[in-house]
Amino acid sequence: MVEVGLAFVCALVAWSATAALTARCYRSPQLSMWAWVASVVGVTVALSAAFPGALLGFSAATFRIFQIGVALLGPVLIAWGAVEYAVRSARARFGTRLVVTTLTIVPLVVFSLDRLRGSFTSGYPAFGDHYDILPRFGAGLVHAFVAIALAACAIVVARRMRDAPRTSRHELMVLGLVAAAALLEILVARFGMGVLGQIAVVGALGCMWAAFMQATNPPQERRSRRSGGRRARGGHGADPETDFDEPDDEEDDVRRKRRRAAEYDDYDAYDEAPAPGGGAARMSSVITIYTLSEGRADLFDECADDIVREVGRYEPDTLLFACHTVPSAPSQRIVYAIYRDELAYNEHQQQPHVLEFGRRSAPAVAATNVIELAVSGAAATETLAGMLLPR
Numbered sequence: 044m045v046e047v048g049l050a051f052v053c054a055l056v057a058w059s060a061t062a063a064l065t066a067r068c069y070r071s072p073q074l075s076m077w078a079w080v081a082s083v084v085g086v087t088v089a090l091s092a093a094f095p096g097a098l099l100g101f102s103a104a105t106f107r108i109f110q111i112g113v114a115l116l117g118p119v120l121i122a123w124g125a126v127e128y129a130v131r132s133a134r135a136r137f138g139t140r141l142v143v144t145t146l147t148i149v150p151l152v153v154f155s156l157d158r159l160r161g162s163f164t165s166g167y168p169a170f171g172d173h174y175d176i177l178p179r180f181g182a183g184l185v186h187a188f189v190a191i192a193l194a195a196c197a198i199v200v201a202r203r204m205r206d207a208p209r210t211s212r213h214e215l216m217v218l219g220l221v222a223a224a225a226l227l228e229i230l231v232a233r234f235g236m237g238v239l240g241q242i243a244v245v246g247a248l249g250c251m252w253a254a255f256m257q258a259t260n261p262p263q264e265r266r267s268r269r270s271g272g273r274r275a276r277g278g279h280g281a282d283p284e285t286d287f288d289e290p291d292d293e294e295d296d297v298r299r300k301r302r303r304a305a306e307y308d309d310y311d312a313y314d315e316a317p318a319p320g321g322g323a324a325r326m327s328s329v330i331t332i333y334t335l336s337e338g339r340a341d342l343f344d345e346c347a348d349d350i351v352r353e354v355g356r357y358e359p360d361t362l363l364f365a366c367h368t369v370p371s372a373p374s375q376r377i378v379y380a381i382y383r384d385e386l387a388y389n390e391h392q393q394q395p396h397v398l399e400f401g402r403r404s405a406p407a408v409a410a411t412n413v414i415e416l417a418v419s420g421a422a423a424t425e426t427l428a429g430m431l432l433p434r
Contacts, residue, residue, distance in 0.1 A: 046165065049241050050090070050097035057087035060248050064255055072342050074406050076255065078124030079221070083251050085116030086228065090244060093167065101163035106173060111154050113244065114170055114182050114232030118225045119146055121251075122192035125221055128258060129196040129214055131402050139192065146188055150181040167240040170232050186229050193222045207395045209262045220254035223247075261399070326362070327388045328416040331378040339407035343376060346404040353396035360387035381418065 061083050068076045089112025096105040126139040159173045171179055197218050204211040227247040231240040335343050347366040354364040363381040382388040391397060 046097045046238055046241070047094075049238060050094040053241050053245050054087070054090045054094045056245060057083075057090045057248055060252055061087045064252065067255070067259065072339070073127075073403070075124040075127035076258065078120050078127060079251060079255060082117050082120035082124065083248060085112040085120065086244060086248060087112075089113045089117070093241070096163075097165050100165045101168055103159050103163075106159065106163060106168050107155060109168070110170055110174075110232060111151060113228050115147070115150050115154060115185060117228040117247070118189045119143060119185055121221050121225045121228075122189040125193055125196045125218055129200050129218060131405075133405070142188065146185050150178070150185055153178050153181050166237045167231060167235040169235040172235075182232070189225050189229070193218065193225065197222075207398070210395065210399070213257065213262050217254045217258045220250045220257070224250035224254070325384045326418040326421075327382045327385050328418050329378075329380050329382075329388065330414040330416065331380075332412040332414070333376040333378070333404075333408050334410040334412075335374045335376065335407055336409045337374070340373065343404050343407040346400050346407070347376065347378070350396055350400040353394075354391070357396070358387075358391060358394065360384075361391055 061080070064080050064083055068080050089109045092105040092108035092112070096102070096109065101109070120143075123139060123143045127136060130136055130139075154174075157174060157178045160175065161173050163173070170182060174182075197215060200211050200214045200218065224247040227243045227250070230236065231243050231247075234240075236243060333343065351364060351366055354361050358364075360383040361380060362383060363379070365379050367377040367379065369375040369377060380388075380391070382391060
């Protein structure tokens, strides 16, 4: 009776977690999150089949449903979501989708139709006790893919550690949680584990819940105000005055050029006054036209709100950064930006929040058109800044 009650509680908890994660994913839709939600749904259906199995004894139907959810759909969709979450290469993500499609459909047919052997009990059945060689080979292939995909994602994120340490550590934690969930599911599928198997599956759902919550709340990189939003390279104990006044060998080229240009400007200020309109002639402007995928406008608008806020906070040399909707074309967004000079534009392109915007908004963008402009003249009222930036 303990196993029956525990199986019922596990199924109830799983459906509650699935409903909550689905609602949260609907508010913040991303392909990686939907993949993880689908993984949780697969495991939840498996736990639902395990309840009558624990009550009346497993049958061929409940055994197949349980193994399809725990041994196949749960792990493979976790790996797919991890690739969509961590990898920025469009080609790598597309290739992974093809592999996931193959490793889902073919084993699904084999697991559903292959002949079973042995008798069933009320305990969680092990995969190898009832499936023959072909299903076991398919499961091994799927589990090997899951391990390789998760390891590759961890390596990709670790390589970004130098440029964005806080974000990379956060992503590694998320990947660790989903990897723990996949490992627990594979262990239960292969060994059954009795009552411990029920607890392990609930633990896997807990790991997925924690990973989901962390993934939807990414951290912001620490930035130094004097360095124009770029984080100090000396770590937590670095002296900001030293970091600013004495560039080291790791300083990026754009920052070095800007400092040298500023030094020359200080000397030139004593020699002659700037020509009328000279400041405007050095400014750089960019118009970016985004064509959005159907049904993904909310995702893009959320990403746009975040980057507008970050640019206003950390980029003093970005003079104007505005995102426009087009009433006559609801699937288009236009971003208009004015930079103090070309170096400011190059600096903008290297900011962590700009890279994060590109990664998060990629699923929502069908096409992009970039138009670079040179400001030859401009007029603005004194209240323009207050109207655009009420803060």
